[in-house]
Amino acid sequence: MLVARGLRRVAVSSLVRWDMSVVAARHAASSLAVPGADARFHDYDAAITACVERQALGEGRQVHAHMVKARYRPPVYLATRLIILYVRCGALDDARNVLDGMPERNVVSWTAMISGYSQSGRHAEALELFIRMLRAGCKANEFTLATVLTSCPVHQSIQQVEQVHSLVVKTNFESHMFVGSSLLDMYGKSGNIQEARKVFDMLPERDTVSCTAIISGYAQLGLDDEALDLFRQLYSSGMQCNYVTFTTLLTSLSGLASLNYGKQVHGLILRKELPFFIVLQNSLIDMYSKCGKLLYSRRVFDNMPQRSAISWNAMLMGYGRHGIGQEVVQLFRTMTEEVKPDSVTLLAVLSGCSHGGLVDEGLDIFDLIVKEQNAVIHIGHYGCVIDLLGRSGQLQKALDLIEHMPFEPTPAIWGSLLGACRVHINVSVGEVVAQKLLDMEPGNAGNYVILSNIYAAAGMWKDVFRVRKLMLENTVTKEPAKSWIILDKVIHTFHSSERFHPRKKDINAKIKEVYVDVKAAGFVPDLSCVLHDVDDEQKERMLLGHSEKLAITFGLMNTPPGLTIQVMKNLRICVDCHNFAKFVSKVYGREISLRDKNRFHLLKDGACTCGDYW
DNA sequence: TTAGGGTTAG
Numbered sequence: 001m002l003v004a005r006g007l008r009r010v011a012v013s014s015l016v017r018w019d020m021s022v023v024a025a026r027h028a029a030s031s032l033a034v035p036g037a038d039a040r041f042h043d044y045d046a047a048i049t050a051c052v053e054r055q056a057l058g059e060g061r062q063v064h065a066h067m068v069k070a071r072y073r074p075p076v077y078l079a080t081r082l083i084i085l086y087v088r089c090g091a092l093d094d095a096r097n098v099l100d101g102m103p104e105r106n107v108v109s110w111t112a113m114i115s116g117y118s119q120s121g122r123h124a125e126a127l128e129l130f131i132r133m134l135r136a137g138c139k140a141n142e143f144t145l146a147t148v149l150t151s152c153p154v155h156q157s158i159q160q161v162e163q164v165h166s167l168v169v170k171t172n173f174e175s176h177m178f179v180g181s182s183l184l185d186m187y188g189k190s191g192n193i194q195e196a197r198k199v200f201d202m203l204p205e206r207d208t209v210s211c212t213a214i215i216s217g218y219a220q221l222g223l224d225d226e227a228l229d230l231f232r233q234l235y236s237s238g239m240q241c242n243y244v245t246f247t248t249l250l251t252s253l254s255g256l257a258s259l260n261y262g263k264q265v266h267g268l269i270l271r272k273e274l275p276f277f278i279v280l281q282n283s284l285i286d287m288y289s290k291c292g293k294l295l296y297s298r299r300v301f302d303n304m305p306q307r308s309a310i311s312w313n314a315m316l317m318g319y320g321r322h323g324i325g326q327e328v329v330q331l332f333r334t335m336t337e338e339v340k341p342d343s344v345t346l347l348a349v350l351s352g353c354s355h356g357g358l359v360d361e362g363l364d365i366f367d368l369i370v371k372e373q374n375a376v377i378h379i380g381h382y383g384c385v386i387d388l389l390g391r392s393g394q395l396q397k398a399l400d401l402i403e404h405m406p407f408e409p410t411p412a413i414w415g416s417l418l419g420a421c422r423v424h425i426n427v428s429v430g431e432v433v434a435q436k437l438l439d440m441e442p443g444n445a446g447n448y449v450i451l452s453n454i455y456a457a458a459g460m461w462k463d464v465f466r467v468r469k470l471m472l473e474n475t476v477t478k479e480p481a482k483s484w485i486i487l488d489k490v491i492h493t494f495h496s497s498e499r500f501h502p503r504k505k506d507i508n509a510k511i512k513e514v515y516v517d518v519k520a521a522g523f524v525p526d527l528s529c530v531l532h533d534v535d536d537e538q539k540e541r542m543l544l545g546h547s548e549k550l551a552i553t554f555g556l557m558n559t560p561p562g563l564t565i566q567v568m569k570n571l572r573i574c575v576d577c578h579n580f581a582k583f584v585s586k587v588y589g590r591e592i593s594l595r596d597k598n599r600f601h602l603l604k605d606g607a608c609t610c611g612d613y614w
Numbered sequence: 615t616t617a618g619g620g621t622t623a624g
Contacts, residue, residue: 052615080615087616111616146617181618188619213619244620251621282621313622344623351623380624412624 040072048081057089064098076102080109087116105136111144114151123151140167142176149182153189161190175203181210188217211239216248224255225491241268243277250283257568257595259291260489282310289318292566292593292600309342316348321599323609325356332365343375350384355599357611359392379407383416390420391613395429411440415447422453422575423613430454442474446572449529453575456528464528483547483569485555492554497545503554511544511553518583526576548577552584552592564591572596572614582606 044067051060064082067074074082079102086095099105099113110133117126130148134140140148145168152164165183173179180203187196200206200214211234218227231249235241246269253262266284274280281304288296301307301315312335319327332349335341341349346369353362366385369375382405389398398417402409414437421430434451441447448471455463484493498504530539543549548569555565573581573596581592586606594601602609 049615077615084615106615108616113616115616141616143617148617150618176617178618183618185619207618209619211619216619242619247620277620279621284621286622308621310622315622317622342622347623378624383624 040070041075041078044072044074044078045081048078048085052081052085052088055089057086057091060085060089061094064094076104076106076109080106080112083109083112083116087112087119090120092116092120092122105138107133107138107141107144110138111141111147114144115147118147118151126151140171142173142179145171145173146176146178146182149179149186152186158190158192161186161192174199177203177205177207177210181213184210184217185213188213188220191221193217193221193223206234206239208240208242208245212242212245212248215245215252219248219252219255222255224252227252228256228258228261241272243269243274243280246274247277247280247283250280250287254283254287254290256484256486256491257291257566258486258489258491259288259293260486262287262291276305278304278306278308278311282308282314285311285314285318289314289321290595292322292595294318294322294324307339309339309345312339313342313344313348316345316352320348320352320355322602323355323357323599323611325353325358325361328352328356329358329361329365341375343378343381346375346377347380347384350381350388354384354387354391355610355614357391357613359388362388379405379410379413382407383413386413386416387420390417390423393420393424395420395424395426399429399432409436411437411444414440418447418450419614422450422457425454425457427454427458427460438470445471449574452528453526456526468532479571481547481569481571483551483567485551485565485567487555487558492551494547494550494554496547497542498547498550501550506557507550507553510557511549514553514556514584515544517587518580521583521587523580523583526579529574529576543576546574546577548573548594549580552581552594555592556584556588556590561588561590564593566593567595569594569596572598573601578608578612578614582608 044063047063048060050056051063060082079098082098083095086092086098095113095116099109102109110129114126114129114133117123117129126148130140130144130151133144149164149168152161164186168174168179168183174183180199184196184199187193187199196214196217200210203210215227215231215234218224218230227249231252246265249265250262253265269280269284281300284300285297288294288300297315297318301311304311312331316328316331316335319325319331328349329352332341332345335345346365349365350362353359353365363385366381370377382401386398386401389395389401395417398420402413402417414433418430418433418437421427421433430451434447437444437447448467452464452467455461455467480495482493482495484491486492492501494501498507501507525540525543527536527539527543530542532539532542534542548567551567552565555567559565573594578601581594581601581603583606584590585592585603592601592603594603596614598614599610601614
């Protein structure tokens with residue numbers, strides 16, 4: 001009776017076009033005759049196949065329950081099909097129960113389960129299961145390896161990565177298209193781009209996925225020049241592109257701020273008449289905003305028939321990056337009517353309010369979110385609130401918040417407060433904060449520079465000297481600064497005190513000329529930005545060698561009057577260079593758009609859109 | 615029956 005009721009429910013649902021009463025009849029028959037067992041197998045198989053096709057989890061569970069109730073012990077094949085069904089429907093725990101209950105398993109059952117964990121980001125469990133599989137004496141095939149490699153980058157040490165690689169070599173799958181792509185992607189994601197490239201170069205054949213994976217390897221490491229070069233090379237040798245390829249490429253073009261290429265790729269996408277993909281549109285929004293063309297971003301955004309939270313976030317970040325706080329707040333309000341904001345949204349809104357100077361609005365939104373608990377609050381959000389408080393000069397309040405927030409403060413948190421102390425020239429809080437930072441990361445030169453800036457601004461020259469000595473005692477290395485400018489599709493990159501540029505002499509001559517002009521207009525170099533123990537004259541020379549000054553000068557030399565000079569920098573812009581750019585904009589009547597690590601600075605008539613807070 | 619590359623933020 002119970003079985004019959006269950007059967008009717010299945011039949012009525014009509015999702016599964018299969019009448020369970022047939023099974024019931026055969027079930028009854030099977031207790032009398034042996035051939036019935038085969039019939040039941042085929043019926044269950046057909047039912048599960050129907051459920052897999054439709055991803056009908058409820059019906060699938062009923063079929064499973066029916067097996068249990070009928071005391072039918074599914075053979076390996078059928079149990080594996082059940083695992084696949086549950087995995088496809090995202091019911092991983094059900095799938096795992098089936099796997100654990102199997103008296104025997106084959107490579108497909110293991111692989112299906114590993115793939116389930118892998119695809120839902122449960123990489124540790126995927127790897128654990130892979131190891132269990134090997135220990136159980138089951139040999140991995142190309143499917144298993146292609147799957148398990150996608151779970152490696154995040155959770156494996158270099159040694160383990162090499163172990164997996166040698167397993168791939170041993171099983172002779174290194175040049176298998178799928179396994180090879182996964183392998184090179186794994187190396188790319190673990191930061192070993194040389195090894196990734198080796199695997200790519202050894203592939204006997206290449207397809208869209210393997211090409212995209214290697215380009216993405218460069219892109220993810222911020223090697224945008226290399227990513228673009230490789231794309232051009234592969235594209236001209238006939239590589240086929242799909243939407244993932246373009247999405248990846250756009251990431252690199254965003255990094256380079258290469259509007260020209262960005263537009264070309266956009267054109268290519270339109271010509272290809274690809275179907276609508278949200279991710280691709282999201283990348284376009286981001287690319288245009290990072291290339292300084294917010295209006296283009298907005299046009300893409302407005303034309304989207306469907307948007308994800310990421311689309312909104314990319315747009316919000318865009319406005320924030322350009323310091324347009326009002327738009328951030330307004331767009332956020334519209335967003336909440338359409339999509340549920342996530343934790344990145346909150347980050348975008350808070351940092352947008354901070355960059356746009358909307359202190360009270362930002363703090364209000366934070367309070368609202370904390371109260372309603374719409375999104376998961378993490379330490380990054382606190383970082384933004386500390387920025388907001390710092391910007392408005394409420395340094396003590398910011399310090400109190402750090403001490404009472406439910407997270408351990410990171411260097412980034414203290415760094416944000418130290419920056420605020422520099423702008424508001426607050427020595428007492430600055431010293432407390434700097435001490436914490438110097439304890440946490442004694443090797444970071446940036447902290448010494450800002451502390452020195454604070455002392456210099458307060459006229460405490462003895463302390464400037466002390467900081468300098470302190471820094472000399474610690475060996476300090478940092479990411480080398482570089483700035484670049486794109487003229488006629490050519491990227492001109494400058495490093496500090498550039499020694500290798502072919503037009504070095506011209507640039508040096510021009511920068512000296514510019515220096516005389518801006519000094520005559522009142523520019524005073526900020527020597528506290530140099531912490532080397534050298535005389536003042538040498539310090540001035542070192543400041544003039546900063547990469548962003550070289551790039552701006554190169555722009556002045558090579559662009560006609562009236563055109564905005566667009567310069568990009570990989571780190572935050574330094575105080576002295578920011579001031580220098582302001583004077584250049586005034587003295588030469590030129591707009592300068594400067595994109596640093598955090599935001600855009602639009603310098604015009606001696607003022608900057610960042611309001612001197614960044 | 616099982617498989618590879620992708621978007622915002624840090």
